[in-house]
């Protein structure tokens with residue numbers, strides 16, 4: 001079943017085209033990571049899904065219903081962590097939750113939710129005294145009210161320390177395991193990489209790549225980098241490494257040789273060095289990160305459109 005569907009969405013703000021004929025589909029049970037540089041159109045997309053603004057062209061549906069004509073019915077089924085949310089200064093955390101629970105007609109226990117997001121001790125303090133991270137946790141707890149079928153999270157890690165970001169990931173996973181579909185935007189590659197089934201990369205209002213992290217890596221032809229520390233970087237050993245099957249992009253430093261290797265080529269490179277005249281002192285491997293992919297895709301796009 002399709003939960004989110006954007007069909008040819010264009011959004012113009014005067015002369016600025018924030019979204020340009022965007023198509024996007026998220027299926028039930030998916031965790032979808034929505035990535036893009038500043039100004040690429042992520043918040044605009046989320047605002048359209050939430051019916052805060054309307055597209056210039058195209059149609060957005062949630063659970064098969066038009067987001068504009070069925071907004072009331074849809075609202076009961078989604079939990080939202082907006083980009084910027086103004087809490088009510090004079091209300092306590094508990095009161096914020098009581099209000100949300102009542103307006104959603106849900107039966108959650110406010111304390112249970114505050115415990116879930118790690119701020120039970122702040123339940124009876126007014127929100128004006130909350131730190132940025134505490135506010136983010138409170139707003140997340142409000143998004144969880146009523147066990148929504150879909151969670152829409154705009155930059156959920158904003159204001160969270162590393163511990164908070166890890167807890168956020170755990171909550172997202174838990175919610176997904178209970179059956180919720182998750183759509184979240186992020187700049188934090190590790191977070192997306194750790195938990196997403198699929199990611200979409202938005203640039204200038206257009207989706208320039210969309211797939212699993214694994215497939216995106218394959219498409220980009222990004223390879224593992226093997227770095228070898230040796231007693232001496234001789235022309236002979238560099239030559240021997242270069243001639244190993246699956247090796248490309250050989251670069252050398254004072255006492256090291258770095259190569260890009262295809263799957264399964266590592267042993268051959270190491271064996272080659274070990275049977276040469278130089279001594280292999282250390283080696284390490286690093287895979288291309290999502291950050292590398294992101295940079296490669298968005299740079300390509302910029303260069304392509306320049």
Ligand SMILES: Nc1ncnc2c1ncn2[C@@H]1O[C@H](COP(=O)(O)OP(=O)(O)OP(=O)(O)O)[C@@H](O)[C@H]1O
Nearest residue numbers: 013016017018036037038039040041042043044045
């Ligand atoms: N209300 C508005 N009026 C005019 N231009 C707008 C408005 N909202 C967004 N834009 C423009 O639309 C484009 C997309 O903005 P949007 O906020 O959706 O990007 P974003 O990917 O969410 O960025 P960020 O990561 O910085 O939050 C930008 O060029 C922005 O300046």
